[in-house]
Amino acid sequence: MAKDDELIRRTRSQRAAGAGDRVVELKRPLGVVLEEDEKGNVYVETVAPLGNAARTGIVKKGDVVVMCSATFGDQLWSCRGCGLPRVLSAIKVRAGPTVTLVLERPEESTKRATFSRKAEEARETARMKAQAKKDMLLKELEADEKQLKKGFFGLW
Numbered sequence: 287m288a289k290d291d292e293l294i295r296r297t298r299s300q301r302a303a304g305a306g307d308r309v310v311e312l313k314r315p316l317g318v319v320l321e322e323d324e325k326g327n328v329y330v331e332t333v334a335p336l337g338n339a340a341r342t343g344i345v346k347k348g349d350v351v352v353m354c355s356a357t358f359g360d361q362l363w364s365c366r367g368c369g370l371p372r373v374l375s376a377i378k379v380r381a382g383p384t385v386t387l388v389l390e391r392p393e394e395s396t397k398r399a400t401f402s403r404k405a406e407e408a409r410e411t412a413r414m415k416a417q418a419k420k421d422m423l424l425k426e427l428e429a430d431e432k433q434l435k436k437g438f439f440g441l442w
Contacts, residue, residue, distance in 0.1 A: 310344045311386045322370035353388035
């Protein structure tokens, strides 16, 4: 549960889809039935066989909606854990004839959470190594300054 909360927190500020994200722009009506799981994530319950979502070939049953179009413009907002009413409201008030959704398979969500945690651990390890190197260089600098205070090569 904690890694899901961490993933939600990290993705909340995103305003655009990432390089590996599955993005679909759908005309209204979308041709999907959305539902909410116990964590507040919205997923595709049903894809209407002749609907706009089915025509794209991208939207599949079980896909989790992780981002949705903002009210206007090209920006997206992260809707992980936001609940069905908020996502439906965002779709309803969207200006223009299309809605952009970023979809993720449930197993991708687990991989993304694991990757996010591993990436954070790697960043922390790199930060600690950089700090240790900085401390070592600072000690060397202090030792060199002490040597210089003794005089020119210790002769004076």
